[in-house]
Structures are given as structure tokens and as C-alpha cells.
Amino acid sequence: MRLSRPARGLLAAITAVVLALIYLPLLVVFVNSFSTSQNLTWPPPGFTLEWWAKAFQSEGALDAVLTSLQVALASTAIALVLGTLISIGLQRFEFFGRDAISLLVILPIALPGIVTGIALNNAFRTGLGVQLSILTLIIAHATFCIVTVFNNVIARLRRLGTSLEDASSDLGAGIWTTFRLVTFPQLRSALFAGGLLAFALSFDEIIVTTFTAGSGVKTLPLWILDNLFRPNQAPVVNVIAVVLVLVSILPIYFAQRIAGAEKIVR
Amino acid sequence: MTVDASAPPTRRAVVPPQRGNIARRGSVFLSRHPRLRLSLLLSAPLFWLGLVYIAALAALLITALWTVDSFTGQISQTWTLDNIVAVLTGSLYQTVTLRTVGVALLVTIIDIVIALPIAFYMAKVASPRAQRILVIAILMPLWASYLVKAYAWRSVLSQGGIFEWLVSPFGGHSPGYGLPATIITLSYLWLPYVILPIYAGLERVPDSLLEASADLGGGTWSTLRLVVLPMIWPAIIAGSIFSFSLSLGDYITVNIVGGANQMLGNLVYTNVGAANNLPLAAAIAFIPILIIFAYLAAVRRTGALNNL
Numbered sequence: 001m002r003l004s005r006p007a008r009g010l011l012a013a014i015t016a017v018v019l020a021l022i023y024l025p026l027l028v029v030f031v032n033s034f035s036t037s038q039n040l041t042w043p044p045p046g047f048t049l050e051w052w053a054k055a056f057q058s059e060g061a062l063d064a065v066l067t068s069l070q071v072a073l074a075s076t077a078i079a080l081v082l083g084t085l086i087s088i089g090l091q092r093f094e095f096f097g098r099d100a101i102s103l104l105v106i107l108p109i110a111l112p113g114i115v116t117g118i119a120l121n122n123a124f125r126t127g128l129g130v131q132l133s134i135l136t137l138i139i140a141h142a143t144f145c146i147v148t149v150f151n152n153v154i155a156r157l158r159r160l161g162t163s164l165e166d167a168s169s170d171l172g173a174g175i176w177t178t179f180r181l182v183t184f185p186q187l188r189s190a191l192f193a194g195g196l197l198a199f200a201l202s203f204d205e206i207i208v209t210t211f212t213a214g215s216g217v218k219t220l221p222l223w224i225l226d227n228l229f230r231p232n233q234a235p236v237v238n239v240i241a242v243v244l245v246l247v248s249i250l251p252i253y254f255a256q257r258i259a260g261a262e263k264i265v266r
Numbered sequence: 267m268t269v270d271a272s273a274p275p276t277r278r279a280v281v282p283p284q285r286g287n288i289a290r291r292g293s294v295f296l297s298r299h300p301r302l303r304l305s306l307l308l309s310a311p312l313f314w315l316g317l318v319y320i321a322a323l324a325a326l327l328i329t330a331l332w333t334v335d336s337f338t339g340q341i342s343q344t345w346t347l348d349n350i351v352a353v354l355t356g357s358l359y360q361t362v363t364l365r366t367v368g369v370a371l372l373v374t375i376i377d378i379v380i381a382l383p384i385a386f387y388m389a390k391v392a393s394p395r396a397q398r399i400l401v402i403a404i405l406m407p408l409w410a411s412y413l414v415k416a417y418a419w420r421s422v423l424s425q426g427g428i429f430e431w432l433v434s435p436f437g438g439h440s441p442g443y444g445l446p447a448t449i450i451t452l453s454y455l456w457l458p459y460v461i462l463p464i465y466a467g468l469e470r471v472p473d474s475l476l477e478a479s480a481d482l483g484g485g486t487w488s489t490l491r492l493v494v495l496p497m498i499w500p501a502i503i504a505g506s507i508f509s510f511s512l513s514l515g516d517y518i519t520v521n522i523v524g525g526a527n528q529m530l531g532n533l534v535y536t537n538v539g540a541a542n543n544l545p546l547a548a549a550i551a552f553i554p555i556l557i558i559f560a561y562l563a564a565v566r567r568t569g570a571l572n573n574l
Contacts, residue, residue: 025418089307112515123322174293241414248409
């Protein structure tokens, strides 16, 4: 198949239009973060830096960012360990019930968040009789984060095959040595990509969070939900969203560079 | 979804000298007992998923068979099918279920239709450099909070919002808040989740196959239909699982841009919160669970679950 020049042009045009549509609402958020209007009228009546100053002094927002970072880091760490274990188990072994287990991993993300949310809420409070806290929140997040690590790692394992691992054990390396020096280095970028998605998933999660966070635990999405409809706070929320998007460029860029570097070597 | 590249270069590994310590002996023992190795690998994750997740879902199923004491507001553990019957026969639940499934299907179709040309452009037309920039451009909006984006659409679609401002010179109107706004916003929110697996799927289609098809006389459309589509079908289904199930359980976007419309998530939410009727909420929650299970069962054979 050789695409004609007009066909390539059409595809490029569609891509450009959709990207413009994707960024239009973000542009609105960006412009509104400088708007003097508090109820987001368009076009903005005037511009001010007031909200940016307020956002960086807002203790509620900064605390919420820290809480979200803690929760996302902890649940990503758990997901990395569990997701790697389960994908090695499913990829390197043949056994009965493998399909059932891979379905089990996908389930927490495939089922609607509100189902996961009320099921875990019910289990924690009435089933186990524990108070909701930051720990219950981390447990809930880790549960649905496993799948992103699992998917990336198992796809990588499938592609790698076992020849290098076999060679390593033929040459006398034990299980740990083979994992440390052969398997793990080849998994590193898959772990990074999976971990990044897990982190993003946890950082932005609101529905499961509503049902599993303790009363004192305020993650960023919960804080945003509280403040979105307050006239004085809505522009501050916009500022925070803009900062998050800008900050997110760094990890995405690194993930891309790692993936890109590997591609060139191939 | 798999954002993935190929295998990294293999570095020269220095194998440490053999030692007769515990790690070495454990390694020897484990390499002779693959079943033990497997059970050690799987015990922790299965313990976690089974204990945390499956037990919780089972408990929820049981709760649906209980009832709420109308005087104390406490859950009383008397067995009854009343909640299930109410959900199955109530016209409210039927209407809302149909509406929710309709919205989820429409969102999924819209996202796939938009994602296909973009993913194709990214994977097969754009230069490697442009490709990398496009992936970043698609991934970046994922980091702007879900709530902020939904709220941005509320502002875009509002009376006197930017949408009205853009289309009013052409005599257009903003759709206002309602189901169309919900569908637009949900399609917007889940679009990256659909583009990325399809892009990854297209990247795995070798260019040589497309050339072979052309050499054998296949036109653009027949190549797309007979070569590309069958190869990326699992990836398309994988993307659809995201948009379908994320739409199916959503209740926050509907609250922000949906006007007075309710989806299944809203019914569950009201019954957990304001109505304080967890058993009924649990019974309603089984509608999306059943729908998702049916969907997963239907697509399992395509191999889509390996493409998420």
C-alpha cells in the first residue's frame, strides 16, 4: 500500500484538527487561569496574575499535592512489585487457570470505579472493621494500578523470549543472578512506562478515592472537587491544572527518550 | 495499554563466582522445582487480588441480598431477593441502563473513529521525530486533572462560552448541558486511552506487509481492510474496553455537564450516600458488572486482553 500525497495530507490534517480539539479545553483552562472573571466567561474581560500567586500560597492545594504524591508513589511501588511477579508467572509458565488470572488482573480497571469503590469501602468498614485512612486508599489504588505494570511487562517478556535467560543459566548463573543481570535490565524501560501510567492513574483517580480515603485524607482530585464550584477557588484550580500538565512533560519526555534510544539500538 | 519499545541492548554481564551460600542453594533448589517457583511468584499478587478484590466483590454480592431496616437505617442481615427484583423490574433502572449503555457505546464508537486516522498517521506516516512529539502530545492531556477537563468542557459549552462564541457567527448554538454534552466530554476524556493501544497495534504491523500487499495489486482500501484491520482488531477492542467501561461507571461528568440526566453510576452513588441503602446500591452495581463481564467474554477470543 502506498499512500498518495493527498491521502497523507488528509491524515495530517485530521491529526492536526483533532490535536487542536484536544488542546482547546486545555487552552481555555490556561487562559482562564489568568482571567479576572471568576465564573469563566469568554472572552475573558481582563487578565491578572492574582490566581497564580494565590495557588502557590494555598496550603490546602499544596498539602493535597503532597498527599497525592505519597499515595501515587506508594501504590505505584506496590503495583511494580506485584505486577512484575504476576507477569513473570504468567508468561514463563504454562498452567491451568492462566486465563482466569489474567482476567483477574484486568478486572479492577475494567469494572466501573464506583463498583470497585463501594466494594472496597464495604469490605474495609463492615468486613474488616478498619477505619478508612491513607493506607486503605493506597491499597485500593495499588489494586487497580497492577494492570498497567502487568501489561507493559508481560508484553516485553513475550517479545524477549527466553533464549538469553537460558544462555545465562547454561553458563552457570543462578536464578537471582539471571534476574538481576539479564532479565531485569531488559525489563527496565517497560517497568518505567508501566510505572508512569500507574502513577498517573493513581494521581488523577477520584471515584475509588471518594469511597476509600479516610476523612482526613485529601488528595488533589478530592481537593479540586471541593473547590471547583467555589467562585474564588475555580481559577486557582485552573492554575494547578496548568502546572500539572507542564510538570508532566518531564517524565513523559524521559519515558519517550528511553523507548526511543532502545529503538535506535535495534 | 502498552507504551512499549523493543528490547534494550544486552550488556556484557559479569557473572559472580559461584558460592556455596544460602542464595546459591536456594537458587539451585528453585531451578529444580518450577512449580514451587511459580507458586512463589504468584502467591503475593494472588493473595492481594483475591483477598482485597474478589473478597470485596463477593461481599458486595452478598450485601445485595440483605436489606436496610427502615427505622434504624442499619443493614439487617435478613436474606431477600427484593433488591434484585426491584432492579430487574423497575422501569427507572431499565431506562437508565439503556441510556448508560447507549452513551458508553456512542462514546466508544466516536473515539475509535477519531483514533484510527490519528494512530495511523502517527505509526505509518509521521517521521520518527514527529512520532515522538505526537505521542507526548497525546499523553500530556492525561495529566490535566479529569475534573478540570470536565469542568473546562462545562465552561466551553456554557451560554456565552467559547463554543457559542466560535459557532454563533455561523448561526450555530451550543448544545447546552445534557446527554450530547456528556457524550462529547466523555469522548474527549477517554480519547488518549483509545489512541494509544491502536497506535501500539499499528506499530506492530510491519511496513513490508503493506508493500507486499501493494506489489500484489492491493489498493489502499483493500490493504486496509484485508491486511491492516485484521491485525489491529485486538488493539481496537482493547481501546474500546477502556472507553466503554470508563463511560459505563461514570457519574461525575454527568453531574458536571449532563444537566438533570442520570447514569447508572448516579443511581449507585445516591443509594450509597443520600439514600443510605447499600443493599440496593449493590444490586444496581451488578448491572454494570454483568455488562462488563458479557463484553469481556465476547471479546476474549480476539486476544484483545493481551493488548490493553
